[in-house]
Amino acid sequence: xxxxxxxxxxxxxxxxxxxxxxxxxxxxxxxxxxxIRRDLNELEKKQQIKRVHGGAALVxxxxxxxxxxxxxxxxxxxKQAIATSAAALIDKGDTVFLDAGTTTVxxxxxxxxxxxxxxxxxxxxxxxxxxxxIETYVVAGKAKQGTGALIGTKAVSTLQxxxxxxxFLGMNGIHAxxxxxTPDPEEASVKRQALEQSQSTYVLADxxxxxxxxxxxxxxxxDATIMTSGELSAQQHKEIKQSTTIKVVPS
Amino acid sequence: xxxxxxxxxxxxxxxxxxxxxxxxxxxxxxxxxxxIRRDLNELEKKQQIKRVHGGAALVxxxxxxxxxxxxxxxxxxxKQAIATSAAALIDKGDTVFLDAGTTTVxxxxxxxxxxxxxxxxxxxxxxxxxxxxIETYVVAGKAKQGTGALIGTKAVSTLQxxxxxxxFLGMNGIHAxxxxxTPDPEEASVKRQALEQSQSTYVLADxxxxxxxxxxxxxxxxDATIMTSGELSAQQHKEIKQSTTIKVVPS
DNA sequence: AATAAAATGATTGATTTTGATTGAAAGTGA
DNA sequence: TCACTTTCAATCAAAATCAATCATTTTATT
Numbered sequence: 336x337x338x339x340x341x342x343x344x345x346x347x348x349x350x351x352x353x354x355x356x357x358x359x360x361x362x363x364x365x366x367x368x369x370x371i372r373r374d375l376n377e378l379e380k381k382q383q384i385k386r387v388h389g390g391a392a393l394v395x396x397x398x399x400x401x402x403x404x405x406x407x408x409x410x411x412x413x414k415q416a417i418a419t420s421a422a423a424l425i426d427k428g429d430t431v432f433l434d435a436g437t438t439t440v441x442x443x444x445x446x447x448x449x450x451x452x453x454x455x456x457x458x459x460x461x462x463x464x465x466x467x468x469i470e471t472y473v474v475a476g477k478a479k480q481g482t483g484a485l486i487g488t489k490a491v492s493t494l495q496x497x498x499x500x501x502x503f504l505g506m507n508g509i510h511a512x513x514x515x516x517t518p519d520p521e522e523a524s525v526k527r528q529a530l531e532q533s534q535s536t537y538v539l540a541d542x543x544x545x546x547x548x549x550x551x552x553x554x555x556x557x558d559a560t561i562m563t564s565g566e567l568s569a570q571q572h573k574e575i576k577q578s579t580t581i582k583v584v585p586s
Numbered sequence: 587x588x589x590x591x592x593x594x595x596x597x598x599x600x601x602x603x604x605x606x607x608x609x610x611x612x613x614x615x616x617x618x619x620x621x622i623r624r625d626l627n628e629l630e631k632k633q634q635i636k637r638v639h640g641g642a643a644l645v646x647x648x649x650x651x652x653x654x655x656x657x658x659x660x661x662x663x664x665k666q667a668i669a670t671s672a673a674a675l676i677d678k679g680d681t682v683f684l685d686a687g688t689t690t691v692x693x694x695x696x697x698x699x700x701x702x703x704x705x706x707x708x709x710x711x712x713x714x715x716x717x718x719x720i721e722t723y724v725v726a727g728k729a730k731q732g733t734g735a736l737i738g739t740k741a742v743s744t745l746q747x748x749x750x751x752x753x754f755l756g757m758n759g760i761h762a763x764x765x766x767x768t769p770d771p772e773e774a775s776v777k778r779q780a781l782e783q784s785q786s787t788y789v790l791a792d793x794x795x796x797x798x799x800x801x802x803x804x805x806x807x808x809d810a811t812i813m814t815s816g817e818l819s820a821q822q823h824k825e826i827k828q829s830t831t832i833k834v835v836p837s
Numbered sequence: 838a839a840t841a842a843a844a845t846g847a848t849t850g851a852t853t854t855t856g857a858t859t860g861a862a863a864g865t866g867a
Numbered sequence: 868t869c870a871c872t873t874t875c876a877a878t879c880a881a882a883a884t885c886a887a888t889c890a891t892t893t894t895a896t897t
Contacts, residue, residue: 338844354591357884367846372885388853389588389884449628458716461709461729468631473736475726475744478712485724489744493726496740589854608874618856623875639863640874 341366342374349384349393356390382415385444394444413541413564418442420584421503421539421562425451429500432529433460435484435522436505438539443467454497456490456525458483472497479519486521494528502533504559506540508547511574514556516549523551530554542566545575592617593625600635600644607641633732664792664815669693671835672754672790672813676702680751683780684711686735686773687756689790694718705748707741707776709734723748730770737772745779753784755810757791759798762825765807767800774802781805793817796826 336344341364348363349355360371379386385394418441425431428450433439435457443463446453453464454472464471476490504526508516515538517523530536536559545567556578564584575581587595592615599614600606611622630637636645669692676682679701684690686708694714697704704715705723715722727741755777759767766789768774781787787810796818807829816836826832 353594354588356588368884369846369848370844373844376886387588387590392588392590449631458709458712458724462713462734465709465729465731465734466632468628468633468731471729472740473709473724473727473729475740476724478716478722478724480716480719483713483716489723489726489747493740493744619874620856620858621854624855627876 336364336366338374341370342378345371345374345378345391346383349391354387354390354392359390380416380419382419413566414438415441416584417539417541417562417564419445420582421537422446424537425501427451430454430498432494432497432499432502432533433457433464434502434504434526434529435460435479435482438505438541439503442503454494454499456485456529458485474525476525477521479522484522484525486519486525488524490525491528494525494532497532499529499533500535502529502536504529504536504538504553506538506553507544508549509538509540509545509556509561509575510548511556511578513548513552515553515559516547517551517553518549520551523553526553530558535560537562539563542571545571587615587617589625592621593629596622596625596629596642597634600642605638605641605643610641631731664817665689666692667835668790668792668813668815670696671833672788673697675788676752678702681705681749683745683748683750683753683784684708684715685753685755685777685780686711686733689756689792690754693754705745705750707736707780709736725776727776730773735773735776737770737776739775741776742779745776745783748783750780750784751786753780753787753810755780755787755789755804757789757804758795759800760789760791760795760807760812760826761797761799762807762829764799764803766804766810767798768802768804769800771802774804777804781809786811788813790814793819793822796822 344364345360348360357368357371361368375384375386375391378384382394384391414437418438422442422445425446427448430452433442433453433455439457440460440463443460446467446469449468452470454474455461456474456476458478461471461473474485474490474493476485477487479486506515507518510516517526538559538561540561541564556575559579561575561579561581562584563581567583572581595615596611599611608619608622612619626635626637626642629635633645636643669689673693673696676697678699681703684693684704684706690708691711691714694711697718697720700719703721705725706712706715707725707727709729712722712724725736725741725744727736728738730737757766758769761767768777789810789812791812792815807826810830812826812830812832814832814834816834818834823832
């Protein structure tokens with residue numbers, strides 16, 4: 336049976352059953368469990384299913400909030416692919432910072448570890464994190480209209496009292512010499528402080544952000560690892576790679 | 587059976603039975619009591635059920651967004667009547683604190699003044715306030731599962747740096763001699779600090795809260811003005827009136 | 838056909854989940 | 868109050884499942 340054919344049957348099977356074990360799927364498709372596991376991992380990366388211990392479950396995609404969805408939807412899948420990979424970096428018991436923004440929100444459904452501690456400055460994030468049963472801390476600050484990002488000196492000073500294993504930031508501009516940039520200086524301060532408090536930092540950005548320079552500098556390229564999607568040109572990749580680690584996620 | 591599958595069946599079983607013992611659930615799902623206990627603890631963390639000694643009980647989902655027609659005067663619930671009157675107390679350009687909780691949320695649709703500045707510790711409040719285009723500040727803290735209240739020492743210390751014209755608090759118990767009380771000590775601290783920072787404080791409570799005493803003390807009766815609905819008995823009204831101002835809203 | 842690339846299934850040691858056990862805590866009834 | 872029963876959280880070993888690896892088979896390319 337062809338791989339794509341098997342994938343289709345797995346999805347069909349799941350649509351009927353809601354959930355299924357690896358063993359069940361193996362019997363239906365007459366493939367080994369190894370193969371099924373590989374399939375399930377691929378399908379999960381494409382956000383078509385949700386992987387659970389022992390099998391897989393359907394993923395119900397819910398409608399996005401209207402205030403946040405004004406941004407062009409063409410990068411949506413890339414965004415989700417990046418978010419999934421980023422979430423996979425998180426280890427059991429980590430303390431992580433989740434920056435406000437649409438990309439980092441996508442990470443939340445994939446945070447399943449109950450021993451995780453998350454700090455965030457994104458209001459939409461908090462509600463989703465609580466639904467997941469994750470221990471969540473919120474920084475102080477002024478709520479920015481539209482995005483729901485908490486900003487200002489209070490946000491920065493709250494952050495100074497926390498320390499993170501990992502920090503995940505959204506970013507508007509990534510440039511070989513100008514580094515990481517974002518339009519709002521207040522948001523830049525928050526991002527900078529979060530980066531400061533973290534052992535390791537990951538910047539999540541789709542291909543459209545490369546070569547762009549926004550108003551406010553956040554940090555130099557070398558201060559974080561970049562996670563991006565596969566639509567990056569070889570030229571861009573090469574330029575960036577000289578300064579920092581860049582992880583390209585197949586989309 | 588997969589864990590997610592078992593969780594789903596437990597929820598379904600509970601929806602029919604309202605309550606169930608660990609043993610019952612174990613029989614239905616053919617899992618050991620140890621496993622069921624682990625399941626119930628996880629589901630409780632996600633606020634999907636309520637854990638009780640010996641088993642679990644359904645948790646009634648929070649009320650959905652009131653439609654516009656429900657906001658029209660003739661359908662006003664007591665809670666909404668109180669909230670509307672409370673909102674009317676706010677003057678142009680005031681700086682106010684809105685406590686977390688379902689009653690204070692109801693105030694938000696009635697806050698129309700754009701020159702208002704609101705500080706809150708309720709996550710659901712923030713989203714609604716932003717939709718209204720109101721300048722909103724959020725305190726730091728740990729997000730409490732279910733209610734979305736921000737609590738803890740960080741919340742208290744953030745509040746110390748603000749000063750309010752008016753402060754609106756929800757409350758679980760109002761008692762002539764025991765004063766204002768609420769179940770969670772952490773929440774009590776936050777309420778107490780908010781009261782401390784404010785020129786004038788209003789406690790919003792429906793009739794069912796009178797005579798009740800919860801675990802944690804917040805303040806003495808005289809520290810705030812009470813706003814309540816018309817279902818209050820003459821006896822209760824008289825008792826309270828000796829200590830503080832009480833404003834009864836016709837419902 | 839020869840070679841390279843990709844997919845598969847089996848195996849391994851590591852991780853996660855599970856069910857049984859235990860002493861502690863909570864509830865029950867005299 | 869006191870015994871007695873039930874339920875609980877913590878712990879541990881067994882079972883199930885996992886990711887990683889590797890040899891083999893299948894498919895694609897030249």
